[in-house]
Amino acid sequence: MKRNLIGLATVCATFAFTLPAQAADDMAGMQMKPAASTSASTSAPKPVEAEVRKVDTANGKVTLKHGPIENLGMSAMTMSFPVKDKASLARLKEGSKVRATFDKVNGVATVTNIEPE
Numbered sequence: 001m002k003r004n005l006i007g008l009a010t011v012c013a014t015f016a017f018t019l020p021a022q023a024a025d026d027m028a029g030m031q032m033k034p035a036a037s038t039s040a041s042t043s044a045p046k047p048v049e050a051e052v053r054k055v056d057t058a059n060g061k062v063t064l065k066h067g068p069i070e071n072l073g074m075s076a077m078t079m080s081f082p083v084k085d086k087a088s089l090a091r092l093k094e095g096s097k098v099r100a101t102f103d104k105v106n107g108v109a110t111v112t113n114i115e116p117e
């Protein structure tokens with residue numbers, strides 16, 4: 001893995017030197033993009049209706065019965081998520097309805113915002 005990355009970096013560096021200045025600039029721009037933006041789906045995160053099933057403050061997680069999450073390509077189900085803002089868990093009550101926004105953080109489906117409905 002590490003060896004491949006080094007090999008790739010070497011190839012890119014070689015191209016940057018041999019290509020015309022404009023092309024090299026384009027390539028640099030492409031490399032600047034964070035990995036997350038290239039793997040993100042077309043729809044932006046938006047609040048999803050959900051019901052709190054379990055609040056796990058010790059581990060910073062919440063179990064939600066959620067509706068379809070378009071931006072993650074996930075259908076309705078009940079599952080546990082890590083929560084970005086651990087403090088928000090204190091406002092949640094098991095059995096209550098919420099509106100939650102989900103996004104991938106380091107490749108993991110995470111609750112990035114959660115508000116009581």
Ligand SMILES: [Cu+2]
Pocket residue numbers: 066074075076077078079
């Ligand atoms: Cu799910």
